[in-house]
Amino acid sequence: MSAKFASIAAVLLALTASTALAQTKDTLTIDLPNDAATLDPHLQWNTDSYTIYRNIFDNLLTRDAKGEIVPQIAKSWKYLDDKTIEFQIRDDVTFQDGSKLTAEDVAFSINRIIDPKLKSPQLSQFDQIDKAEATSPTVVKMTTKSAYPALLAQLVKLSIVPKVYVEKVGDQEFNLKPLGSGPYKMTNWQKGVQTELEAYSSYWRTKPPFQHVVFRTVPDVSTRIADLKTGKADLIREVPPDQAESIKSDANSQVLSVPTERIGYLFINAQAGATKDVRVRQAIAYAIDRQGLVDALLEGYGKPVEVLGAEPVFGYTDKVKGYDYDLDKAKELVKEAGAEGATVEFLTSPAYSRATVEAIQQMVNEAGLNVTISSSDQATFLKRRQGDPANAGGLAFGAWSCACQDTDGVIFPLFRTGSIWAKYSNPKFDEAVDKARVILDQNERLKLYEQAYEVLRDDVPGIGLYQAYALYGANKKLHWTPTANEAMFVTDMSWQQ
Amino acid sequence: MLRYAVERLIQAIIAIFGVLTIVFVVMHLSGDPTLLLVPQDASAEMIAALRHQLGFDRPIWVQYLDYLQGLAHFDFGVSVVQRVPAIDIVLSRVPYTVMLAAGALVVAIGLGIPAGILMATKRGGWLERLLTAIVVTGQSVPTFLSGIVLIFVFGVTLRWLPTSGSGDFASLIMPSIALGAISMSTFARMTRISIIDELGKDYVRAGRARGLSLGAVVVRHVLRNASIPVITIAALEIGNLLAGAVIIETVFAWPGIGQLAIQSIQSRDFLVVQVIVLLISFVYVLTSVLADFVYALVDPRIRLVR
Numbered sequence: 001m002s003a004k005f006a007s008i009a010a011v012l013l014a015l016t017a018s019t020a021l022a023q024t025k026d027t028l029t030i031d032l033p034n035d036a037a038t039l040d041p042h043l044q045w046n047t048d049s050y051t052i053y054r055n056i057f058d059n060l061l062t063r064d065a066k067g068e069i070v071p072q073i074a075k076s077w078k079y080l081d082d083k084t085i086e087f088q089i090r091d092d093v094t095f096q097d098g099s100k101l102t103a104e105d106v107a108f109s110i111n112r113i114i115d116p117k118l119k120s121p122q123l124s125q126f127d128q129i130d131k132a133e134a135t136s137p138t139v140v141k142m143t144t145k146s147a148y149p150a151l152l153a154q155l156v157k158l159s160i161v162p163k164v165y166v167e168k169v170g171d172q173e174f175n176l177k178p179l180g181s182g183p184y185k186m187t188n189w190q191k192g193v194q195t196e197l198e199a200y201s202s203y204w205r206t207k208p209p210f211q212h213v214v215f216r217t218v219p220d221v222s223t224r225i226a227d228l229k230t231g232k233a234d235l236i237r238e239v240p241p242d243q244a245e246s247i248k249s250d251a252n253s254q255v256l257s258v259p260t261e262r263i264g265y266l267f268i269n270a271q272a273g274a275t276k277d278v279r280v281r282q283a284i285a286y287a288i289d290r291q292g293l294v295d296a297l298l299e300g301y302g303k304p305v306e307v308l309g310a311e312p313v314f315g316y317t318d319k320v321k322g323y324d325y326d327l328d329k330a331k332e333l334v335k336e337a338g339a340e341g342a343t344v345e346f347l348t349s350p351a352y353s354r355a356t357v358e359a360i361q362q363m364v365n366e367a368g369l370n371v372t373i374s375s376s377d378q379a380t381f382l383k384r385r386q387g388d389p390a391n392a393g394g395l396a397f398g399a400w401s402c403a404c405q406d407t408d409g410v411i412f413p414l415f416r417t418g419s420i421w422a423k424y425s426n427p428k429f430d431e432a433v434d435k436a437r438v439i440l441d442q443n444e445r446l447k448l449y450e451q452a453y454e455v456l457r458d459d460v461p462g463i464g465l466y467q468a469y470a471l472y473g474a475n476k477k478l479h480w481t482p483t484a485n486e487a488m489f490v491t492d493m494s495w496q497q
Numbered sequence: 498m499l500r501y502a503v504e505r506l507i508q509a510i511i512a513i514f515g516v517l518t519i520v521f522v523v524m525h526l527s528g529d530p531t532l533l534l535v536p537q538d539a540s541a542e543m544i545a546a547l548r549h550q551l552g553f554d555r556p557i558w559v560q561y562l563d564y565l566q567g568l569a570h571f572d573f574g575v576s577v578v579q580r581v582p583a584i585d586i587v588l589s590r591v592p593y594t595v596m597l598a599a600g601a602l603v604v605a606i607g608l609g610i611p612a613g614i615l616m617a618t619k620r621g622g623w624l625e626r627l628l629t630a631i632v633v634t635g636q637s638v639p640t641f642l643s644g645i646v647l648i649f650v651f652g653v654t655l656r657w658l659p660t661s662g663s664g665d666f667a668s669l670i671m672p673s674i675a676l677g678a679i680s681m682s683t684f685a686r687m688t689r690i691s692i693i694d695e696l697g698k699d700y701v702r703a704g705r706a707r708g709l710s711l712g713a714v715v716v717r718h719v720l721r722n723a724s725i726p727v728i729t730i731a732a733l734e735i736g737n738l739l740a741g742a743v744i745i746e747t748v749f750a751w752p753g754i755g756q757l758a759i760q761s762i763q764s765r766d767f768l769v770v771q772v773i774v775l776l777i778s779f780v781y782v783l784t785s786v787l788a789d790f791v792y793a794l795v796d797p798r799i800r801l802v803r
Contacts, residue, residue, distance in 0.1 A: 034760070127543065171580070192589070192757060218661050223660060227660050230652060230656060230660050377763060379529075383528050402538060421537075
């Protein structure tokens with residue numbers, strides 16, 4: 001009898017021990033393709049950098065799981081007039097050195113990023129802001145140069161930095177030893193190797209789920225997958241669709257995927273070459289089998305779209321239809337335009353999927369055009385693509401996300417007359433997107449974007465191909481729901497046996 | 498001797514200066530990092546403003562003079578991408594590169610030279626055929642493939658070695674083998690050829706005639722004479738190993754100079770690239786000078802004078 005009790009006790013003990021073990025997963029390891037360029041959140045804005053530093057800093061505003069803009073450091077806000085907005089700042093937030101976060105820090109953060117002396121690459125995202133001032137320890141008043149409805153969406157990207165600390169140590173030191181009010185503080189940054197974070201125990205919002213987080217730099221995708229399978233990494237970013245099966249076949253790993261606001265699109269030059277003729281552009285749109293692209297190249301991790309937009313983006317409409325795949329019509333239009341056999345240059349760089357580019361090339365060739373692919377490195381590609389229309393090629397593939405979930409960040413930079421990406425100009429389109437940019441009434445804005453999408457459908461300076469899905473590889477014990485804006489907040493994750 | 502050293506030094510400075518200038522001009526003519534730094538929705542004015550702030554709108558010769566002026570004060574500039582002094586970024590990677598090159602050299606010499614000796618002395622046998630097969634494989638399998646195969650076999654399937662990383666000795670083993678394999682083949686081939694060359698000479702026959710075994714002749718006499726071309730190769734290979742590990746470093750997430758060089762070129766991080774170029778050309782020059790001295794050490798007939 002006592003032996004039986006002993007064995008039951010032993011089993012119970014083992015059980016509690018194992019659950020205790022499960023609850024205290026100490027270190028979460030995440031493999032990223034690149035190291036952070038800077039950990040000063042006001043300098044570089046690229047995925048690998050902000051994936052790390054947004055766990056160190058809090059933002060003025062943030063987005064909830066549904067993509068709505070919600071308070072974070074700002075408790076609430078109200079417009080005093082079209083150009084003036086007042087934010088109420090939380091008074092229960094401390095930086096990781098224990099000092100209190102006040103309205104002064106918020107005003108400092110805004111004024112710092114718009115100061116040309118910082119030479120911040122992010123300046124253009126905040127250049128509509130005129131200035132910010134703290135009117136009390138918990139109130140910040142911000143003025144914009146004109147009425148600017150996308151302001152809140154942009155402020156989601158603004159990290160709050162500690163004024164006293166930054167001024168004391170200087171910009172260069174702050175970049176190497178960042179200090180924020182976020183859930184994790186940086187303990188060690190081995191450049192090119194890994195960034196180690198430790199939970200900030202007095203974090204105001206929640207208890208950080210892991211005591212330590214390590215972001216490793218692993219450039220090769222096969223190596224990231226090997227790390228995941230052997231348990232060296234718990235979560236890996238940037239898994240190409242054709243590798244998803246290999247992760248699924250592993251007993252301890254899972255694929256996490258989510259539809260994002262990123263849109264695969266095809267740029268068509270409306271101002272030079274054979275594609276200057278709208279019939280040729282329409283023919284190209286008819287020649288592309290979007291569902292085919294999704295099935296064959298994305299293995300289903302994507303969804304064909306009718307317009308250059310996606311559901312999680314404000315301003316998206318399902319009322320405007322695109323061009324259904326119709327090769328006969330495409331051939332007819334090419335013939336009508338007298339463009340049979342015309343050469344169309346397809347610009348690309350190694351940053352874009354070669355398979356996708358070649359598939360599109362083949363589809364367009366079938367319509368009777370002659371597409372040639374010109375591949376160069378990213379810097380040269382951008383120089384041509386954003387430069388003079390005559391030298392910008394006829395076609396280019398891209399995957400656009402403004403991480404702002406607002407159409408203003410999508411079709412305005414892509415097609416507005418004078419924008420670096422636009423090889424197209426139509427006053428009707430410009431009027432709609434200009435107006436949508438400066439009015440605050442959301443219903444009115446929706447209508448304007450619908451009009452803009454109609455103009456784009458008729459003129460075809462580019463077409464939306466598909467809504468891309470983000471793919472992550474994760475340990476099966478990791479619980480996490482990735483979001484449409486491709487953010488990676490450790491506080492949204494947990495570990496379960 | 499002193500005159501020789503001074504001459505070599507002047508040659509070296511001219512060579513390094515030339516390389517730096519060429520790289521500077523080519524990099525700047527192919528665009529600047531501004532377009533890669535700005536967010537995608539930046540306007541043309543914003544891009545122009547940032548370009549101006551970063552100083553890339555100045556004429557190239559002004560930028561060049563500015564750069565040289567900094568160099569004269571040992572100021573290598575600040576990376577526009579990372580906002581950290583370029584020299585610090587590069588120096589933090591040097592230990593990893595040296596470690597990996599040393600590991601690869603141990604593999605290359607430790608396996609390559611004995612294999613070359615065996616191939617030269619056991620000609621026509623099964624051992625030579627086997628070794629030839631291994632050498633050809635080492636030479637011809639591309640490193641991105643051998644790296645992934647090693648990871649799959651020893652990392653994922655057998656779980657003997659870590660799949661990536663740079664923290665401990667175990668993680669050095671696979672990249673050293675993958676990187677060392679190609680050099681190993683070079684060493685094996687060079688050793689084989691120069692030993693066969695020597696074996697046909699009179700002193701070998703004389704040694705055999707005195708009753709020495711082939712092994713004794715090879716160890717006591719041939720190796721020393723056959724080592725000159727091998728040393729030349731070694732000097733070049735050290736340069737290659739330090740500079741050419743780009744793919745291996747990427748596959749194994751090894752944070753060396755090669756990986757940094759590629760990333761810096763892609764992101765047009767000029768000043769970091771310049772420091773790397775400076776470092777690599779310095780290493781090449783240094784190893785070739787060292788090789789000259791080692792020749793003299795090994796073979797007293799070679800004098801460092803003209």
